[in-house]
Amino acid sequence: MSTPSTPSTPSAESTPAPATEQPEATEQPETTEATEQPEATESPVQAAPPSRYSLGTFPNMFRSMFVIGLFVLALVAVVPRITQVQRPAVDAAGKASQVAAQTAxxxxxxxxxxxxxxxxxxxYAPGTEKVPTFTTVWTTPSGADIALKQAVGATQGWVARSVDDGEAAGTVTVSGRAFERFVASDAGQVAYVVRGEGARGLTLVASGTAPEDELKAFVAALARVTPAAGVTPTPSTTTG
Known part of the structure; x- marks a missing residue:
């Protein structure tokens, strides 16, 4: 007799494992507010009383200005002052002799x-309107200046510029010689002029801010110079 077959045991269905529940996050207790520190008690410091000098009262300022003024006066008394620039002397006589020989x-x-x-x-150089001019300047005993300009063939513009555009103020005679007198009031200048006769005549202008008595002494001392030896006259400047 055949043995009845034993029914096969059905395979057990795999049952999914139940999901493990995550424990709820434990709420963190709220941070407690920082404990307030008691304010440090500072010991009171007594402020120093303001200086009377810093209050800027009128007597204090007056004293300060007085002290500064004394200091400035002391400096002025000690520091030397230069009233005018001293210019070195030049050989005017030597230059005049050369010009006289060169120009005749x-x-x-x-x-x-x-x-x-x-x-x-x-x-000796071209002057106003390119007129060749011999110029000398002298310091006077009073510390002023007198300029002496000389030219042959001087123009009216040359004369006007030489007298600093002064106005005619008559004539003056010095040592028997007549000079035209010009006064430039704005410049405080007086000028004496002797005009040369004709195109070959020598015109002289003596002018400056010196006292007029010094100007008269200056023109009274004018005299012709001796031409330098061995200097050949320049053809363009020779007055034949």
């Missing part, structure tokens, strides 16, 4: 002026 002009220069008269400029 009857160049004039003051002679025997004495102490206190110092020539500081001596030049």
């Amino acid at each position: 002009w009857p160049v004039q220069l003051p002679q025997g002026l004495g102490e206190g008269w110092v020539p500081t400029v001596a030049t």
